[in-house]
Amino acid sequence: AREGRGAAAPGGTGAGSAMDAPSAAGLGGADPQLQRFIEVETQKQRFQQLVHQMTELCWEKCMDKPGPKLDSRAETCFVNCVERFIDTSQFILNRLEQTQKSKSAFSESLSD
Numbered sequence: 001a002r003e004g005r006g007a008a009a010p011g012g013t014g015a016g017s018a019m020d021a022p023s024a025a026g027l028g029g030a031d032p033q034l035q036r037f038i039e040v041e042t043q044k045q046r047f048q049q050l051v052h053q054m055t056e057l058c059w060e061k062c063m064d065k066p067g068p069k070l071d072s073r074a075e076t077c078f079v080n081c082v083e084r085f086i087d088t089s090q091f092i093l094n095r096l097e098q099t100q101k102s103k104s105a106f107s108e109s110l111s112d
């Protein structure tokens with residue numbers, strides 16, 4: 001592993017950092033077309049961050065010695081690593097969504 005560059009967990013650091021584009025909700029009465037553009041660009045940025053995290057994580061885990069071709073062990077490792085990264089990311093997103101829904105339902109039940 002490279003020094004000083006630990007691999008982040010899927011959905012980990014960077015997804016909500018101060019470097020992200022401003023959210024459309026923070027623009028108030030701005031042009032809806034501009035808001036949509038910013039939402040799309042923010043999603044693209046987050047996707048690129050995930051791809052970067054996945055690439056770094058799987059490279060560190062699977063690549064022993066770079067060569068002109070991938071051996072079958074490294075290829076299998078990359079496939080498994082990418083699949084696990086996607087599965088884990090999806091699990092985290094689903095879990096966050098469930099948590100958000102339960103918080104909303106709890107808040108609504110308190111206001112009744």
